[in-house]
Amino acid sequence: MTGSPIVTIMRLVALLIIALWTAVPARAQEVDLELVLLADASGSIDDSEIAFQREGYAAAITDPAILDAITSGALQKIAVAYVEWGSVASQDVVVGWTVIDGEQSARAFADRLTSAPRKAQGRNAIGNALAVAQALIEDNAIRGSRKVIDFSADSAYSWGGIPVPLARMNVLAKDIVINGLAILCRSCTSGRPVNYDLEKAFAETIIGGPGSFVITAETRATFADAVRRKLLLEIAGLAPLPSPRFSGGETRRRSRQKGPVDLFERRAPERKRRPAGPIAQQWEGEGLAGRMSWSLDQEAK
Numbered sequence: 001m002t003g004s005p006i007v008t009i010m011r012l013v014a015l016l017i018i019a020l021w022t023a024v025p026a027r028a029q030e031v032d033l034e035l036v037l038l039a040d041a042s043g044s045i046d047d048s049e050i051a052f053q054r055e056g057y058a059a060a061i062t063d064p065a066i067l068d069a070i071t072s073g074a075l076q077k078i079a080v081a082y083v084e085w086g087s088v089a090s091q092d093v094v095v096g097w098t099v100i101d102g103e104q105s106a107r108a109f110a111d112r113l114t115s116a117p118r119k120a121q122g123r124n125a126i127g128n129a130l131a132v133a134q135a136l137i138e139d140n141a142i143r144g145s146r147k148v149i150d151f152s153a154d155s156a157y158s159w160g161g162i163p164v165p166l167a168r169m170n171v172l173a174k175d176i177v178i179n180g181l182a183i184l185c186r187s188c189t190s191g192r193p194v195n196y197d198l199e200k201a202f203a204e205t206i207i208g209g210p211g212s213f214v215i216t217a218e219t220r221a222t223f224a225d226a227v228r229r230k231l232l233l234e235i236a237g238l239a240p241l242p243s244p245r246f247s248g249g250e251t252r253r254r255s256r257q258k259g260p261v262d263l264f265e266r267r268a269p270e271r272k273r274r275p276a277g278p279i280a281q282q283w284e285g286e287g288l289a290g291r292m293s294w295s296l297d298q299e300a301k
Contacts, residue, residue: 031099032073033235034144036133040153040183041084041092041120050084050118053152054094056224057082058110060231067103069235077101078235079142082113085129087122088161094119097140124155126206127162130178134171147174148234152181156201168208177209181230182216183223211239 039053060066061080070078082095094116098109133149149171158164171178180202202214213233217226233239 028143033078037082060228084120086120088125091132092119125161126158127167130167147176154183180207180214
């Protein structure tokens with residue numbers, strides 16, 4: 001027995017509305033920046049250091065200078081996700097995509113970050129970490145004018161999983177910039193590992209894209225300041241001035257050269273447009289000798 005013509009028509013109209021609603025995707029939210037904070041949670045990072053790292057990022061994202069940078073953008077908002085990475089199958093989205101447009105949303109992000117339990121752990125799988133960050137950017141409902149992965153670690157070694165060169169190449173092919181925060185030895189007196197140059201390893205094998213850079217946190221005491229400086233530059237769309245040690249200009253030239261680039265070769269510095277407003281004050285305070293990889297202990301002296 002069939003229903004009345006009116007009921008049949010109503011059902012058809014309902015089905016048509018559902019079909020149209022599902023066929024037209026929701027409009028992506030537009031922001032100045034899509035930023036994945038990709039934080040080291042491998043076996044070398046204990047629980048107290050996990051908490052310390054999160055507190056550093058929480059303090060930075062709520063810092064007045066960072067909030068000024070966010071609200072100085074064209075759209076006056078950014079989208080941020082915080083991911084901790086460890087072994088091949090151990091990456092945890094601690095705080096999912098959050099649009100930050102002022103103090104209230106920044107504090108909400110910070111509260112979620114500092115209260116979530118630790119899940120990621122295990123031996124370094126940097127390639128997988130980069131791949132997860134890329135997927136988060138590509139599969140979200142956000143459209144950013146710029147896209148950045150903010151990678152932090154105390155090592156450039158990777159064991160198993162997606163090869164780092166392949167993961168890096170895939171990320172850069174999607175016009176996503178990779179910046180680095182090199183976390184040096186937290187317990188040794190000098191603050192530096194003794195067996196290799198971590199900043200140089202980051203520069204050669206991990207970071208990439210226009211204006212990409214490495215910032216260094218040499219000790220536990222300077223970590224939060226390094227995070228704040230790095231976020232400030234990323235949100236403002238700036239990069240530190242080139243240095244003899246490493247520069248973003250050399251990164252861009254490397255992609256057009258067949259041979260390797262000597263990162264210690266001194267090059268003529270590229271001219272940068274000076275920012276206006278509150279960012280200019282930060283630029284003046286952080287430029288110093290135009291270092292690309294900061295030694296924060298030296299700057300504090």
